[in-house]
Amino acid sequence: MAKTVSQLDYLGMSGWQKFCYNFLQFLKKLPVAFLSIFTVWIPKFARKIYNSVKRFFLTLWNAARHGDWKTRMSFLVMGFSQFSRKQIMRGLLFLVFEILFIIYMVAFGAAQLSMFGSLGVRDTIQGGEDPVTGERLPTVVGDNSLLILLYGILTMIFIIAFVYAWYANIKAAYAVQQYVEANQHLTTAKEDLNALADAQYHKTLLAGPLIGLVIFTIFPIIFMVFVAFTNYDMQHMPPNKTFDWVGWANFKSLFAGGLSGGTDFGRVFGKLLLWTVIWAIFATFTNYILGMIVAIMINKKGIKLKKLWRTVLIMTIAVPQFVSLLLMSQMLADEGALNMLFGTSIPFLTDPVLAKVTVIVVNIWVGIPFTMLMVTGILMNIPADLYESARIDGAGPVRMYFKITLPYVLHVTTPSLISNFVGNINNFGVIYLLTGGGPSMAAGGSGGAGETDLLITWLYKLIQDKKQYGIASVISIMMFVLTAVISLIVYNRSKAVKNEEDFM
Amino acid sequence: MANSVKQKKMRSKKAVERSTNAVIYVILVAISVIWLFPYVYLLLQSLRGEPGIMTRYFFPKKWTFGNYIRLFKNQGLSKANKPISTGDYNFLNWYGRTFLIAVVVTVIQTVIVLVTSYALSRMRFKMRKPLMNAMLILGMFPGFMSMTAMYFLLQLIGLTQDMSIVGLILVYVGSSCMGYYICKGFFDTIPKSLDEAARIDGANRQTIFFKIILPLSKPIIIYTILTSFMGPWGEYMFASLIANGSPKYWNVAVGLRDMIQRESLAKYNDGFQRFCAAAVVVSLPITILFFILQRYYVEGVTGGSVKG
Known part of the structure; x- marks a missing residue:
């Protein structure tokens, strides 16, 4: 199987063979694909950046050289070119933005940015009575590193937005000049507005969502990356102490090993990473395989009450997941319902090994219905004439399953398999609500991590209980690298597969 | 002679078929028991009258609605070991907060998802592909870390304590455009020729969106509404972060988890029954809603997974 087979041989394979073959090919290409991040992706990205920087300066240069005085004036007063050529609306928008930016920077932004390098130096000095003189001392509020960092990043985002607007302003100023010189029609404000409901409708639609994306996703990520380079932790808590x-x-x-602040981060990280990957693989594939089997059983011809079986399974989707998980955590506890009812004392959630098995099993209980629904839909989509012609050719049900059903389902569900895998790496709910990460690790220096903790639940503990923001940021950056690499490789690979052989 | 052999073969084939079906029925019944057992147990325990955390028998000996009544009257329950004014540890309050948040989030999120999906499915513009790729990559960041940053940001603009409802809504809604995937997949299946015909008749993009695409998208709209509602209804991570330990600002997920902490259970001898009652009350509306709209949910799940 290791060597590449010809197209003809490939088509002759059974479903499982095809799957195994693709899987092996995938593993073989993994190192190459990983390297391709450095050999292909990063250079490609660099070239793109280089090109846009070049375009940036070229546009400015052209506008400065060939522009008339009105265009050149736009370098200083944004919107001047449009303004003086009777595109009042556009000119006004640019101008207002510039004025707002200047006010913000003068009144606030510049001061914040100037402190960004040090993140503040003065700690808060608590007031109270002087022990010697008995004099009342006022509390002196120091610098709040957290606010400085937040405002600094916000200011930087604002500056980038301004530079972009300034660039767009000059580009447009020069374009307007050329339009006038060529005696072409300039769009009026009314036409601009109409375009926003038609050709430019995507701008209207996406403006709100994208602003949300910048504030609630991109900004926090930038913040997190910055925090990774600070010593923000329990000992350096603003506003009392600066970091x-x-x-x-x-x-x-994280990488050099050894204890830091009583926690061996390197060892714990390695251990949890291993468990996270094992968990993600098991959680994804057990759900997938078992869910598919259940779906096929329910949809088998001759099985009655199909709807009933489906409805019963859907219970775990219909009931809010946290309720199901909390309930399970109670039922499986040492003195929980199961042990009580059957008079046993099985440590479902307190034995290090058994707890890991238990969370995977409970995850199956929660996850099978999703796969079942998905596969049911796909099974109904398989053209009936495929089975018809197979039956005429004398194929039995087993053969039909391996030759038609399985390849079809596998082919169609690859993307959802990938997203499930990534989702399971970040599966906070199942672990946290079920075991809370426990049982705790035996060896010292575990930083509060338990045996069933995933990286994500450990992060939660580091932040919520230990306030170790700095190192937590580093860990989440590492997690991002992990998930991004895996999904980019699989994503590209599966796209390639799809182009090679579209099913039917 | 040949005929009878054929008949025998047919009969044995039928026998095999019947025994496979029998095995499948056995498995399905077993599965159903496993799937339903916890929920039946939950329901029974919520009606149990005897005290104690767990019992050694399945069916309660004394039936009562007392657990529900005490839950709503907020009697004799406070955060374990910490004296907190009784008004704070209030199930009805959590329930109301969660409901309000979920409803507002549902409305806004549904609009955002529909709008984003339409733009990405129907419009062609320069930033379309980069935008989709960027959202794919952004989705891989562990959401939790960005939550801490968001927490600081919200604290800054004063949306954490008494305003935490607004804060939570903003956070849940904030990045919802990243969930465009399934909805866009549905829009992609609506024939483009409809758009073109309308354009020839002089309709602009906005009119097409409202008059053609939306009326054809009932299943996916309901699917989006359903999933948008279920998200904040059961969200734990950010709700617990933003409340910062004070029960006044919890939602049902955080409250219910606290109710079954060991120390809470040990302190009140009806703690577990009351948790079960609370769980039933929390689950009931959403479960009923789900079963009514089940068809649309199934369509969404299957449709979304089929798109590659």
């Missing part, structure tokens, strides 16, 4: 830039120290304490 500082510490360079790569957090990364070092």
